[in-house]
Amino acid sequence: MIDAKDIYLFRHLSDDQLKKLQSISFVKDFKRGELLFYEGEEPKYLYILIEGAIRVYKTDFKGNEITLHYFHPVNMIAEVANFENFPYPATAEFETDGKVVAIDFDRFKNQFLTDPDVSFNVIKSLAYKIKILNDIIVQNMMMDAVSRVAKFIDEHEDLFKELKHNKIASLLNITPETFSRILKKFKDQDIIQKKGKDIYINREKLKKYI
Numbered sequence: 001m002i003d004a005k006d007i008y009l010f011r012h013l014s015d016d017q018l019k020k021l022q023s024i025s026f027v028k029d030f031k032r033g034e035l036l037f038y039e040g041e042e043p044k045y046l047y048i049l050i051e052g053a054i055r056v057y058k059t060d061f062k063g064n065e066i067t068l069h070y071f072h073p074v075n076m077i078a079e080v081a082n083f084e085n086f087p088y089p090a091t092a093e094f095e096t097d098g099k100v101v102a103i104d105f106d107r108f109k110n111q112f113l114t115d116p117d118v119s120f121n122v123i124k125s126l127a128y129k130i131k132i133l134n135d136i137i138v139q140n141m142m143m144d145a146v147s148r149v150a151k152f153i154d155e156h157e158d159l160f161k162e163l164k165h166n167k168i169a170s171l172l173n174i175t176p177e178t179f180s181r182i183l184k185k186f187k188d189q190d191i192i193q194k195k196g197k198d199i200y201i202n203r204e205k206l207k208k209y210i
Contacts, residue, residue: 025103036092043081045102052098067171148172149182150209
C-alpha cells in the first residue's frame with residue numbers, strides 16, 4: 001500500500017485514521033490502453049490517480065471518441081459521479097502504464113467526509129473539474145482552431161511534446177489534418193522551432209494567437 005500521506009487529501013490524517021483508510025482501499029496497477037471505468041458504469045470506488053496518465057473521453061452517436069481531458073498524478077478521477085450518485089458520464093482510459101488508489105466510496109463518505117480538511121480538499125478538486133468544464137465550453141464555442149492549438153501549447157507544453165498529434169487534435173476537437181496545418185504555420189513563423197530532439201516555443205509570438 002502506498003503511503004497515504006503522499007496524497008494531498010490525507011497528509012493531515014492521524015495514524016489511526018490512516019489505518020482505517022488502508023482498510024477500505026487498495027492499489028491497482030493498469031497497463032496502457034486498459035480502462036479505469038467506462039461511460040455508463042455505476043461508480044463504486046473513489047479513484048485517485050497516483051501514477052501514469054489517463055484520458056477521459058465521451059463517445060458520440062457515430063462511435064467517435066471526443067477527448068475531454070488528460071489527467072496526471074495526483075488527481076481524483078470523476079469524483080462527481082460518486083458524490084452525485086450517477087453513472088460515469090465518460091470513459092477513462094490509461095494512456096500509459098499507471099496506478100490508482102481505489103477507495104470504497106460509501107465507507108469513505110461515512111468515515112472521512114466529516115473531517116473538515118478532507119472535505120475542503122474534495123471541494124478544491126470539484127472546483128478544478130468545474131474549471132475544466134468551463135475551459136471545454138470556451139474552447140469549443142468561442143475559439144477558432146488556431147487559437148485552440150495556441151492555447152493548448154501555451155498551457156500544456158509538456159503534453160504538446162509528449163502526446164501524439166492525433167491525440168491532441170482529438171482533445172481540441174479538430175481533425176489531425178487541421179492540426180498539422182496549424183503546426184506548419186507556427187513553424188513557418190518560428191513560433192515552434194525544433195533543434196535536434198528539443199522543441200522550443202516562442203511564447204511572445206504564440207500569445208498573439210490566443
